[in-house]
Amino acid sequence: MRNLNFKLSYFIVIAMLVFGSCKKDSTPDQKQTLLDQMQAVTDSIIENTHVPGVVALVVDHKLGIDWVYTAGLSDIPNKKPMDPSYTFRIGSNTKTMTGTVLLQLVEEGKLELEDKLSEYFPQYPKADSVTIDMLCNMTSGIFNYSEDEAWTMELFTNPTKVWTPEETVEIGFSNDYYFSPGTDWHYSNTNTFLLGMIIEKLTGNSLEYEIENRIINPLQLNNTGFLTSGLDLPGTHGRGYYDGEYVENVDMTEHYDVSWAWAAGSAYATPRELQHYVETLVGGGFLSDEMQQKRLSEVNE
Secondary structure (H helix, E strand, C coil): CCCCCCCEECCEEEEEECCCCCCCCCCHHHHHHHHHHHHHHHHHHHHHCCCCEEEEEEEECCCCEEEEEEEEEEECCCCEECCCCCCEECCCHHHHHHHHHHHHHHHCCCCCCCCEHHHCCCCCCCHHHCEHHHHHHCCCCCCCHHHCHHHHHHHHHCCCCCCCHHHHHHHHHCCCCCCCCCCCCCCCHHHHHHHHHHHHHHHCCCHHHHHHHHHHCCCCCCCCEECCCCCCCCCCCCCCEECCCCCCCCCCCCCCCHHHCHHHHCEEECHHHHHHHHHHHHHCCCCCHHHHHHHHHCCCC
16 A cells, blocks of 8 residues: 555565566576576565565566565564465555456446546545546546545554445545546545445445455465455464564554555455466456456556
């Protein structure tokens, strides 16, 4: 998630699909040099920041690279090393899941990208000037709820609070627009919450149900999930620590109710399952060729 007014020094998973990172006819020595450089960068994160542990996964099918590397600790007090099989919160990768479901509904004729927000939620200010497409590509101008100072303070002081999507979106609309809809760009989690709410309105199902049945289950992602609320992170996982550096006995891994992130950031996965999902996402496995091209060139949720 971006634009939060606080920092969490968590364990990190870096899952990257690298295509054409060097020439196809690279020599074995050149490939090894690339791997050595990636390892050095990963090690430097542990050496030069307060991040306790990292999993780095780099896959380049053209070069025949499938590299996974761990550095640091998954549990500082118990000195447990990082493990690439662990479950991680995958943050704003969740947005691509919400966007995938939305675009599938477009292909099914349930809505159009040119539809106005007012067709679904006419109560919001300027809703007749905001299109679904603007929500997808962050050009709506709608305020990012996670930049609201009162919201941030409430999250800090009441971390177990369960936030409803409607309540969270209202916080976004309680602030002025950044700009007139469609005239500029600003990252806003409120946009993706609205997409999630539209999905639920159109299907009559929860967003969790739609993501599970359209993405997670078809790909057989047994260690991936979408959370709607609660403190728990499912599966075997490392620990997360607070505010940039380690403070003894302070563990923030399961401290905040995940409802604050919902459609914009509440999913979790293992590195390999995230890889499988991203490869399908980028390769066009969820959409028609036409819609996939439109997504890559215009609809960048």
